Amino acid sequence: MTVRLRAAPAPSGELHVGNVRTFLFNWLHARHIGGTFILRIEDTDKKRFTEAAYESALRDLRWLGLDWDEGPKTGGEYGPYHQSERAELHRQAGLRLLAEGKAYRCYCTPEELEERRKQAMAAKKKPGYDGRCSRLSKEEMASFEAEGRPWAARFRVPEGKSTWTDLVLGDVNFDNQEVDDFIIMRSDGTALYHLGVVVDDAGMKISHVIRGDDHVTNTPKQIMLHEALGNIVPEFAHVPQVFGPDHKRYSKRHGATSIADFREMGFLAEALFNYLALLGWGTADDTILSKSELIEKFSVEDVHASPAVLDPKKLEWMNGAYIRKLSDARVTELVEPWLTKNGISADREVLLAVAPLLRERIKRLDEAVTYCAPIFRDIQIDQATAEKWLAAQHVPELLDRVAAGLPDLGNWERDGIEYVLRGAQEKMGLNPRKAFQPLFVAITGSPVGLPIFDAIALIGRERTLERLAHARSLTS
RNA sequence: GCCCCCAUCGACCAGCGGCCUAGGUCGCCACCCUUUCAAGGUGGAAACACGGGUUCGAAUCCCGUUGGGGGCACCA
Numbered sequence: 001m002t003v004r005l006r007a008a009p010a011p012s013g014e015l016h017v018g019n020v021r022t023f024l025f026n027w028l029h030a031r032h033i034g035g036t037f038i039l040r041i042e043d044t045d046k047k048r049f050t051e052a053a054y055e056s057a058l059r060d061l062r063w064l065g066l067d068w069d070e071g072p073k074t075g076g077e078y079g080p081y082h083q084s085e086r087a088e089l090h091r092q093a094g095l096r097l098l099a100e101g102k103a104y105r106c107y108c109t110p111e112e113l114e115e116r117r118k119q120a121m122a123a124k125k126k127p128g129y130d131g132r133c134s135r136l137s138k139e140e141m142a143s144f145e146a147e148g149r150p151w152a153a154r155f156r157v158p159e160g161k162s163t164w165t166d167l168v169l170g171d172v173n174f175d176n177q178e179v180d181d182f183i184i185m186r187s188d189g190t191a192l193y194h195l196g197v198v199v200d201d202a203g204m205k206i207s208h209v210i211r212g213d214d215h216v217t218n219t220p221k222q223i224m225l226h227e228a229l230g231n232i233v234p235e236f237a238h239v240p241q242v243f244g245p246d247h248k249r250y251s252k253r254h255g256a257t258s259i260a261d262f263r264e265m266g267f268l269a270e271a272l273f274n275y276l277a278l279l280g281w282g283t284a285d286d287t288i289l290s291k292s293e294l295i296e297k298f299s300v301e302d303v304h305a306s307p308a309v310l311d312p313k314k315l316e317w318m319n320g321a322y323i324r325k326l327s328d329a330r331v332t333e334l335v336e337p338w339l340t341k342n343g344i345s346a347d348r349e350v351l352l353a354v355a356p357l358l359r360e361r362i363k364r365l366d367e368a369v370t371y372c373a374p375i376f377r378d379i380q381i382d383q384a385t386a387e388k389w390l391a392a393q394h395v396p397e398l399l400d401r402v403a404a405g406l407p408d409l410g411n412w413e414r415d416g417i418e419y420v421l422r423g424a425q426e427k428m429g430l431n432p433r434k435a436f437q438p439l440f441v442a443i444t445g446s447p448v449g450l451p452i453f454d455a456i457a458l459i460g461r462e463r464t465l466e467r468l469a470h471a472r473s474l475t476s
Numbered sequence: 477g478c479c480c481c482c483a484u485c486g487a488c489c490a491g492c493g494g495c496c497u498a499g500g501u502c503g504c505c506a507c508c509c510u511u512u513c514a515a516g517g518u519g520g521a522a523a524c525a526c527g528g529g530u531u532c533g534a535a536u537c538c539c540g541u542u543g544g545g546g547g548c549a550c551c552a
Contacts, residue, residue, distance in 0.1 A: 012552090044551090045552060113549085114549090126479095146526090154550095172480070180548085185550085192552090196552085213546065213547095214547070217481095217548070218547070240545080240546090245486090282490075282501090304489085305482060306483060306544095306545095307482075307546095308487090311488065311503080313503055327534080360515050363514090416511055433511075436511040441512090444512090447512060449512065451512080451513090468495080
């Protein structure tokens with residue numbers, strides 16, 4: 001049997017990291033065993049679905065590298081891949097269950113149900129449906145029909161137990177008594193979620209359902225539906241949700257939530273991919289793993305049944321590690337849009353020279369802006385900085401000496417610059433820190449930045465001298 | 477309230493009855509390197525939730541307690 005997995009996002013907003021991590025596990029498993037990865041859009045909820053969310057979902061999935069073999073824009077022989085276009089299939093299945101007596105017409109109105117639910121809750125009883133319409137007499141039914149009362153199709157939950165061997169959780173048992181007859185088709189004839197997924201999973205020949213563990217209590221219902229419909233029941237793997245530090249489902253208040261957020265914070269797709277794969281699953285010692293290594297080593301059975309906390313610090317570290325492995329050209333390419341976005345137009349050649357210096361010290365792409373600013377645009381030395389770094393007594397003389405030495409340099413390059421600065425430092429009997437820190441502030445406007453000699457080389461002779469002069473004016 | 481799931485350093489992962497004096501990674505601390513910030517190097521603190529079993533032997537198996545999470549819709 002061919003292995004077929006699916007990711008089924010409901011695009012009502014940006015894609016959540018937790019969901020994406022689940023998709024990623026599906027993808028890894030599919031790639032690991034040479035199966036098919038399918039993308040199905042669950043757009044049945046008209047109130048929440050938006051076209052923009054749909055487009056950005058596709059874009060973000062592609063950005064992360066989760067390419068699908070079948071789905072929107074790719075096609076495939078088991079389509080359509082938008083759930084909304086499968087409504088008729090769902091309806092037929094619902095009708096069939098009705099005809100076979102596996103479902104029945106329920107004439108209770110939503111208001112009545114809501115009322116009863118409230119009462120049950122108040123009386124601390126089970127809030128579920130009591131099954132009254134399954135016991136309707138012929139006369140009662142006839143009279144409801146006669147008054148044209150609308151009905152919804154409710155699944156008749158059979159006696160017994162629902163059991164499955166979850167690839168992550170192991171054996172899970174539910175007593176069907178815990179599951180009350182649930183609605184599968186609304187009074188307007190449209191299917192509800194459970195019927196929809198079951199029909200679609202079967203129709204798309206899904207063999208393994210890897211999804212969030214918020215679905216475990218849905219699983220008995222879906223197994224029952226599959227059995228009622230005569231489908232092959234797929235394998236299930238329920239992976240836990242991603243948590244924030246407070247052990248609650250990862251959400252806005254923990255920081256970035258969607259993969260778009262992470263991208264906009266300067267994370268690389270490869271790093272995010274690697275990090276997410278290692279959340280809830282992992283190997284003995286390796287942490288930096290390429291996509292192909294992940295594919296090779298991944299196994300759903302080894303995914304933890306316990307939830308994992310997303311640690312932004314570790315993600316940043318990993319992102320930095322990935323940046324450090326990038327080529328100069330790639331760094332340049334990735335950093336350029338960030339500079340542009342922040343109003344810095346950088347010369348390509350210069351940026352290429354900056355790349356190796358930058359690569360060693362940024363953890364996120366957005367940090368490049370701060371590091372590059374002194375090289376590509378005018379600087380400012382604010383008062384606090386000046387007071388802190390330029391106020392020392394030796395600073396004026398130091399600036400003068402360097403300003404005097406630099407013009408004599410034949411070639412404007414790193415080593416010559418270092419020679420001049422060190423010369424000044426030594427002649428004045430200063431330790432390196434006392435000498436270079438003020439110079440650095442004078443020339444870049446900040447106490448932190450790229451290595452001083454390289455930075456000065458890139459800034460150029462003319463601007464360096466101008467900045468020294470300006471800094472000098474602040475000291476007197 | 478009922479049902480289901482979970483439980484190793486602060487976090488992620490390793491451990492699948494003896495190799496555990498519990499290992500690796502991030503973070504943290506110290507030191508080294510050093511022109512700032514990083515990066516890199518070396519070392520350190522830091523965990524088997526608790527209580528009962530089973531066994532010659534338990535982090536590993538079983539039961540309970542506690543704690544956490546999820547679900548109980550004419551949402552998906």
